[in-house]
Ligand SMILES: Nc1ncnc2c1ncn2[C@@H]1O[C@H](COP(=O)(O)OP(=O)(O)O)[C@@H](O)[C@H]1O
């Protein structure tokens with residue numbers, strides 16, 4: 008009998024621990040009070056709407072969007088050909104290349120950010136925006152390579168050979184036959200990269216300047232100074248955004264197959 | 267069939283890195299011929315095909331097609347068709363689009379394209395499936411699409427890698443006649459790979475038996491079936507009883523030497539099909555260790571001085587019970603002499 | 609497999625060069641600074657770093673928190689994973705979904721929630737005062753406890769997922785068989801489940817440990833300057849003390865941890881592929 012209760016009880020407690028805090032910030036973001044509190048004092052949408060009004064949030068949201076979309080796209084632009092070379096060609100030093108493009112996953116982001124600051128931004132005068140862009144591209148590159156490589160591994164390579172025998176060039180075979188069949192994997196890589204980049208903090212810590220900082224960094228700064236529920240409201244919105252994207256991805260392309 | 271050599275492999279050697287898959291292969295194929303590459307798995311059949319198609323570069327040797335050296339011609343300019351063992355259809359395209367793929371690359375458009383594709387689909391009996399996506403088709407239908415996709419290109423040589431091995435028994439028979447029909451109607455030079463002797467014997471004009479990356483024997487189905495040159499070929503085409511000859515006597519696997527009646531031919535070995543073994547009379551005795559009924563015949567496994575002997579007798583004759591002792595004969599006249607053993 | 613080397617290189621080199629230029633070279637340069645004082649190669653920066661009590665405290669605290677989070681995550685992880693694996697297929701899928709879900713949410717948002725819960729007027733303090741355990745709010749935020757809780761919540765899902773896949777590969781009847789043979793639950797765990805799921809435990813443990821060791825957001829929000837960990841210390845060394853040598857030393861420690869963990873994981877992966 009005790010055993011029968013043990014499993015559901017464990018699950019309940021663990022789920023409360025994992026997901027409960029999320030519900031609390033959602034509730035707190037609808038508070039009518041001036042400070043962060045739970046249970047919320049009354050009900051209002053004022054903090055939710057404040058999120059859209061605060062100028063710095065709007066700016067940093069735009070920066071984060073730009074980085075997440077641009078960084079992921081350029082990581083795919085670099086990663087897809089590299090994955091293709093590693094999976095279909097006798098590539099010299101193939102293991103070294105694979106190590107190089109997946110190394111950013113091993114190194115803590117804060118170190119990448121610091122290294123870029125120290126050797127590119129300060130001495131060369133690389134703009135913060137460009138440094139952020141490069142850092143986020145590097146950060147997403149390993150995910151792009153991993154997911155695209157997995158898709159390619161699942162795609163029989165004799166399809167490309169069939170295309171070549173029918174008269175296509177190698178490059179043509181890639182665009183006509185390979186690309187259409189790994190679209191799902193590429194989309195999955197894009198979503199994974201987008202979420203990773205958008206939520207990433209440490210890599211951007213040292214890379215912020217006047218008017219240029221990512222949204223999570225902006226939130227960190229804001230919550231140190233202001234103790235109102237707007238960060239809770241913003242957190243809830245972002246969480247729903249992530250969950251929505253991932254749910255849609257799972258629904259329409261079986262996201263978890265690729266990740 | 268003309269006698270002029272159409273496709274000529276000249277001392278062709280093929281390797282994967284350091285592994286040599288095919289060594290010094292010489293082969294002449296005539297225009298319009300239906301040739302079978304027969305051999306056990308791993309003997310280099312697929313590798314040879316891939317080299318002919320241009321999907322792999324030979325480490326040495328030449329490939330001559332229709333008088334031109336194509337050894338260095340890229341695969342997409344050879345116009346050689348290959349139906350892959352996996353079919354390699356394009357899953358994102360419809361049946362029609364799959365078949366149209368190569369024609370479009372060669373600049374065909376509009377009515378001409380539609381006509382050629384529809385003709386191709388007609389030939390393989392899939393006209394009604396033009397708008398299906400290929401993953402929805404059965405294995406046999408997929409193979410027909412792959413065949414049509416290659417055929418519409420009017421390739422100089424059409425090659426098929428184990429075309430029947432992924433099909434169930436009934437479909438296999440159907441596809442076999444279909445392949446033969448398509449080849450005879452179009453007159454295309456066709457090479458197909460198989461590890462199944464029955465298929466090769468039934469279909470081919472000529473059979474090339476391969477072993478460990480080299481040719482073991484080339485011949486018509488009759489030659490291969492009746493006169494294997496080596497113990498390897500004999501084993502492969504169903505001579506169940508294969509023995510070496512040393513010093514004019516038959517030697518068994520366990521090293522016993524046995525004299526046979528009459529003079530042995532000048533050969534390294536002798537091979538008997540099961541039905542060449544005479545049961546009921548003869549100088550040897552064996553014990554029946556297995557009997558199985560195979561419709562028209564009964565198959566026996568005898569334990570004897572030769573080791574295990576496979577024999578066959580008409581099922582209408584009374585059978586020999588299990589564990590009974592039995593006289594039998596292995597007439598030299600009924601054996602195929604082997605020029606190579608081992 | 610295509611043989612053309614030039615084509616292969618043309619496809620792979622942009623990514624490789626990009627990674628080398630913007631990532632590998634700068635990081636190596638940064639690390640080298642920790643070994644250089646006045647243009648001389650030396651270990652004195654490391655000696656200096658560890659001679660300062662604050663640095664030692666932070667280093668040991670980071671190790672300690674990493675180890676504790678890993679240990680507790682393993683214990684809770686086994687119970688949770690076992691409970692989930694025992695569920696019928698549909699419910700199991702949904703539960704796994706719920707466990708994975710938090711990983712998709714911004715860690716800033718996830719950590720921020722703990723301020724509401726653990727703060728002076730947070731739920732925990734309200735509850736404690738309501739039942740009379742304390743008269744005035746106790747301090748939980750900006751203690752190691754808060755950081756511990758935050759890290760545990762952040763990384764527990766990784767442990768649970770690793771253990772779920774390990775438990776799913778357990779021979780179907782191993783546990784019932786042991787029970788039939790008279791083993792009690794403790795013995796079943798120790799003699800059957802643990803040895804058979806060791807790989808999953810190591811994978812999950814490595815992910816949780818390195819995650820905790822290299823966390824920034826959680827100690828920054830829930831620990832502040834009172835409970836520094838290696839990454840928050842690094843941030844401070846750069847922004848407050850402008851001490852890049854010390855920062856390089858910390859970076860070196862973090863990378864060694866992370867690389868060692870990844871080598872371990874790779875070993876396990878290749879060992880698994882071989883069997
Ligand atoms: N991609 C490859 N890499 C290395 N060796 C290969 C490869 N493909 C085939 N081989 C080797 O080459 C030999 C011939 O293979 P294959 O031509 O596929 O044989 P078959 O088609 O007759 O079964 C085999 O020994 C096989 O192991």
Ligand SMILES: [Mg+2]
Nearest residue numbers: 308311312313
């Ligand atoms: Mg083969």
